[in-house]
Amino acid sequence: MRNDGTTAxxxxxxxxxxxxxxxxxxxxxxxxxxxxLGLIGPNGSGKTTMINMISGAFSPSAGEIRLYxxxxxxxxxxxxxxxxxxxxxxxxxxxxxxxxxxxxxxxxVFGHTRLWGVExxxxxxxxxxxxxxxxVEDAPMSALTYIDQKRVELARALASDPKxxxxxxxxxxxxxxxxxxxxxxxxxxxxxxxxxxxVEHVMDAIRTLCDRCVVMSSGVKIAEGTPKAVLxxxxxxxAYLGDADA
Amino acid sequence: xxxxxxxxxxxxxxxxxxxxxxxxxxxxxxxxxxxxxIGFALAALLPFVSDGYALSVGISVAMYAVLAxxxxxxxxxTNYISLGTAxxxxxxxxxxxxxxxxxxxxxxVVIAALVGGVFAAIVGLATLRIAGVYFVIFTLGMAExxxxxxxxxxxKMGSQAGLYVxxxxxxxxxxWLLIALAAIVFLVGWWIGRSRLGFALxxxxxxxxxxxxxxxxxxxxxxxxxVISSVFASITGALVAPRYSYVxxxxxxSPFISFQxxxxxxxxxxxxxxxxxVGVIPFTLMWEVINASYPRLSTLLLGVCFLLIVYxxxxxxxxxxxxxxxxxRKRGGxxxxxxxxxxxxxxxxxx
Amino acid sequence: MSILIxxxxxxxxxxxxxxxxxxxxxVARIMNLANGEILVAAAFGTFWFFTAYxxxxxxxxxIVVPLAFAVNWAIYHWLMLPLVRRAKNQGQLEVDSIxxxxxxxxxxxxxxxxxxxxDYLNYSYLARPFYILxxxxxxxxxxxxxxxxxxxxxxxxWLHRTxxxxxxxxxxxxxxxxxxxxxxxxxxxxLAFALGGAVTAAGGAMLSMFLTFDASLGVxxxxxxxxxxxxxxxxxxxxxxxxxxxxxxxxxxxxxLVDPGLTLAAAYVLFLIxxxxxxxxxxxxxxx
Numbered sequence: 009m010r011n012d013g014t015t016a017x018x019x020x021x022x023x024x025x026x027x028x029x030x031x032x033x034x035x036x037x038x039x040x041x042x043x044x045l046g047l048i049g050p051n052g053s054g055k056t057t058m059i060n061m062i063s064g065a066f067s068p069s070a071g072e073i074r075l076y077x078x079x080x081x082x083x084x085x086x087x088x089x090x091x092x093x094x095x096x097x098x099x100x101x102x103x104x105x106x107x108x109x110x111x112x113x114x115x116x117v118f119g120h121t122r123l124w125g126v127e128x129x130x131x132x133x134x135x136x137x138x139x140x141x142x143x144v145e146d147a148p149m150s151a152l153t154y155i156d157q158k159r160v161e162l163a164r165a166l167a168s169d170p171k172x173x174x175x176x177x178x179x180x181x182x183x184x185x186x187x188x189x190x191x192x193x194x195x196x197x198x199x200x201x202x203x204x205x206x207v208e209h210v211m212d213a214i215r216t217l218c219d220r221c222v223v224m225s226s227g228v229k230i231a232e233g234t235p236k237a238v239l240x241x242x243x244x245x246x247a248y249l250g251d252a253d254a
Numbered sequence: 255x256x257x258x259x260x261x262x263x264x265x266x267x268x269x270x271x272x273x274x275x276x277x278x279x280x281x282x283x284x285x286x287x288x289x290x291x292i293g294f295a296l297a298a299l300l301p302f303v304s305d306g307y308a309l310s311v312g313i314s315v316a317m318y319a320v321l322a323x324x325x326x327x328x329x330x331x332t333n334y335i336s337l338g339t340a341x342x343x344x345x346x347x348x349x350x351x352x353x354x355x356x357x358x359x360x361x362x363v364v365i366a367a368l369v370g371g372v373f374a375a376i377v378g379l380a381t382l383r384i385a386g387v388y389f390v391i392f393t394l395g396m397a398e399x400x401x402x403x404x405x406x407x408x409x410k411m412g413s414q415a416g417l418y419v420x421x422x423x424x425x426x427x428x429x430w431l432l433i434a435l436a437a438i439v440f441l442v443g444w445w446i447g448r449s450r451l452g453f454a455l456x457x458x459x460x461x462x463x464x465x466x467x468x469x470x471x472x473x474x475x476x477x478x479x480x481v482i483s484s485v486f487a488s489i490t491g492a493l494v495a496p497r498y499s500y501v502x503x504x505x506x507x508s509p510f511i512s513f514q515x516x517x518x519x520x521x522x523x524x525x526x527x528x529x530x531x532v533g534v535i536p537f538t539l540m541w542e543v544i545n546a547s548y549p550r551l552s553t554l555l556l557g558v559c560f561l562l563i564v565y566x567x568x569x570x571x572x573x574x575x576x577x578x579x580x581x582x583r584k585r586g587g588x589x590x591x592x593x594x595x596x597x598x599x600x601x602x603x604x605x
Numbered sequence: 606m607s608i609l610i611x612x613x614x615x616x617x618x619x620x621x622x623x624x625x626x627x628x629x630x631x632v633a634r635i636m637n638l639a640n641g642e643i644l645v646a647a648a649f650g651t652f653w654f655f656t657a658y659x660x661x662x663x664x665x666x667x668i669v670v671p672l673a674f675a676v677n678w679a680i681y682h683w684l685m686l687p688l689v690r691r692a693k694n695q696g697q698l699e700v701d702s703i704x705x706x707x708x709x710x711x712x713x714x715x716x717x718x719x720x721x722x723x724d725y726l727n728y729s730y731l732a733r734p735f736y737i738l739x740x741x742x743x744x745x746x747x748x749x750x751x752x753x754x755x756x757x758x759x760x761x762x763w764l765h766r767t768x769x770x771x772x773x774x775x776x777x778x779x780x781x782x783x784x785x786x787x788x789x790x791x792x793x794x795x796l797a798f799a800l801g802g803a804v805t806a807a808g809g810a811m812l813s814m815f816l817t818f819d820a821s822l823g824v825x826x827x828x829x830x831x832x833x834x835x836x837x838x839x840x841x842x843x844x845x846x847x848x849x850x851x852x853x854x855x856x857x858x859x860x861x862l863v864d865p866g867l868t869l870a871a872a873y874v875l876f877l878i879x880x881x882x883x884x885x886x887x888x889x890x891x892x893x
Binding site for chain 3: 381403
Binding site: 063064065084085086087089090094095097101102103104105106110113114115117118119120124164168 | 454456463468469
């Protein structure tokens, strides 16, 4: 089932400049259907900028991004969402005045899936169950623990039934027990054949979850391959640890 | 996933679906409808039981009920505070005043709605795509801008600053028209509240970044609602024009209308459809007294009242009652979260 | 030619008002919708000193400006600080302060109406012609411009050459980072807010020499000031000065060529152009 060869997301020579600073410099990679791709690199290497360009929060200065047959670079974020791309955020973003269930519903109305009414609520309930949040549908988001908030955010992203899912440091800030649960949850998604890009610092998660990794440093791609291969690549180690310790 | 993506369905089909969605009524919906109908029916009886003075107060209450509720339709869920109600109110009034010798009153009300709507669309398209703070600033001087242009236009065309609006309309008719308009505002508000548009706006009000990434065309949703809200303000201005019989720019575009609308809505609370109404009734009554007793200090007192509300009842009376009853969920009151999303999105753009 | 000169003279006075707003919004993070009312109140005060005591507007500055400083300090301390403290984030503070200062603006209007009534007021001071390149300009406009320029330059130097100025600029860049290097952010903000009000009041005193005022005019000045800082940048004094001149020129051109009653339309046209073309301001940086 894995990697049937279809390219889900093609990133081609993408560059982003902020004034004089080049945050992402001519990066290219492909994400295949049903693949889980890790986007890793030290802080400030341009990963989040990359994710923001894919999801449409920024438009790239140069280059092209395609989602299946559709060119999505240059489209507004809401249009990209409609084409089937969903994301979570580095710092969890809730809709505080909406109930937990409504938070999930928000993902399934205007984007790639467009449900409404009873159908929507049932669908959202199912997703809450899937991510393991139960019995708090009508509670406010503030009543949830941090990991449950992250789960709800994940359910919101899943509600659009995305063709490609972007998880931006979804595991960050979790304690060791929560981390295990979190990894298991993503693994479950992977098992279902979801196509996912994860940006992550947690190396355990990368080893467990990723089919392949793209490593960025200072805005350029320095390695690509299986987690095992890239994590032993001398240049990757140098990027993380610096020259003297390498 | 299913492939019958609703996007591929036609606009008509989607609208039909939306209508059907709106028509599925729960028990509490039905109760609200019945209560609302009874309320409006009782309100409509006022001209039969009261004298001229009570009716004129009733007209003020009905007028501000429409203005404050329609203001809340936009500013409540989005938290974009509009300070420009008077601009739309005045446009409506002036359309009637300027055209009364040429066209029937009813046609002018329709034109007023159209002119107000187009103007709101232009303002919305210019300001609502970017940070909310620009919208606030833009609306701040808008009434004065239109007033200046009106005065100038009248001078150019050689007409007088003031215009006579002599329509044979008695106070009872005006009152019923306003009550009917209020009923329409409530129905529209109720329908928006249960529609996708309403849900989109609540998401936008919470976090615009999430809204965009969920596939919402945030600018369009905001502009549509701002237009709806402004059309009601324009119609109100058009309807009450005959009451003044002599309309002049300073009256039509008075900044106090904008100010009072914001006060009343905040006093009542902007997170329930009937919230503004709770503010309108006591405030209008109190205002009648203050205006009669201390006309020289009325502006000052108005400002003081406003500050008291901002500092001590930030969630409005409705919020206060609900929090006292303990059932009040923190809903991000009028004083919270405005622009916050836009600011946040601006920040993330700089990240 | 006369449009150019009158426009620049007017722009110079607007620059004062804009710097006042910049201090309040850029440093103290309060978007003060009552700023225009402070300006109008100062103009009324200057009028009163002139008609009742024959005080020259320049002497009045010595009274009006410290008074405005004190009043604005009090407003910040009693009304804004509680909002700053209860705000959980910048966005909330922005909303709270917009609503609160909107209310304060009506209180000011109410006080002015109660004290001075609703009439238009003006007085005649230095209303003599002064010739530049053969054309006559009101000496009062020129005197107001020179005084405004002196205050602007003084303020600029103070902000850039003194320790306290540096403190304010640090808070303007980042209140939280300024707090980390043991700057008392609340005090710096109060100072900036009060100083901003004082500078705006100076602008009002100067404008009163050649403009006619009534109690309801404040909102126009607030709007003009906000348009200037949107154009020039919230934290860029030079940008604000350039923007002030642009607004002064645009207004004068409209007043002379079209109609003096349409000056607000000139400000709105500039505002619209900025919104549609360069929402980041004249000198703002944009990505890409």
